[in-house]
Every structure is written in C-alpha cells, then in structure tokens.
Amino acid sequence: MTSYTRIALVAAFAITAAAPALHAQHMSGKGGHMMRMDLDGDGQITRAEAEGAHEAHFKQIDTDGDGAISLEEMQEAARARAAERAAARFEKMDTNGDGKLTADEMPAPKAKRIDKMFERYDADGDGILSAEELAKAMEDRHSGKRGKDGKRGKDAKKD
Secondary structure, three states: OOOHHHHHHHHHHHHHHHHHHHHHHHHHHOOOOHHHHHOOOOOOHHHHHHHOOEEEEEHHHHHOOOOOHHHHHHHHHHHHHHHHHHHHHHHHHHOOOOOOOOOOOOOOOOOOHHHHHHHHHHHOOOOOHHHHHHHHHHHHHOHHHHHHHHOOOHHHHOO
C-alpha cells in the first residue's frame, strides 16, 4: 500500500470516526461525546488529545492488532455501537424498570406520519396499501422518483 493510499485511508477513517461525535456535540449543545477526548478534564480539547482519542478508537476497532481494520472488524464495531444504542433506548423506554417493554411503553406511531404515508402511496385511494402499491413505493424511493405529491422525504407536503 502506498503512503498516499495509507494517508487517504487514515483521513477517511478519521472523518468517519468523528462524525458521530460531532453529531452528538451538535445535539447536546454542551460538547456531548466530543468531551470524551478531554483526557485531562480541563474543559478543552487539545490537538494531542484529539489525536490520542483517534488512535485509541482505531486500536479499539483493530481487535487483532495488525495495524489495519478489516471489514469484519468494522462490522463488529458497528454491531457493538448498535447494541449499546439499543440498550440505552430500551432502558429509557422501560419506564417501570421491569426489563420488558409493554405496548404502553412503546412509542405510538404518529398519526400524521401514517396519514402522510397513505396519502403518498395509496395510489387507488381505497385506504389500503396493497403489495403492488408498496412495491411501487419502494421502487420509486430507490430510483429517486417522487410520491404522488411530487416530493420526497422531508420535502414532502406538510399537513
């Protein structure tokens, strides 16, 4: 592997690794997960702390310690992060703390969202989404086509 390729891969990985932390910072408004890089606890992140956090993150994913991250290692790291998020969400939703989620603890689907789905995909207007209508909706969605309101995603007509 050439030096240029190695540098490009490290840079791409650094950007990818930083994205969730940057998102968390934006969401929390107080530094969020970014402050995990504040190793000395002074409320500031130095370049050395950021680089050290990156190296530690790389080593954590590189479970076989060969200095490279394989697809399998990246997938395992993603599974671990997903499991952590699921556990945190479960804990938040389990309001009575019994280790189980009842229908009452599960968030109810938003009626407005369901209405919008039927508006966009119920082509014949019968109030039922048929297999054909759903297949067409998925085909259109993946091909960049728009719903019958002429818009996609968050640009869709608001109620």
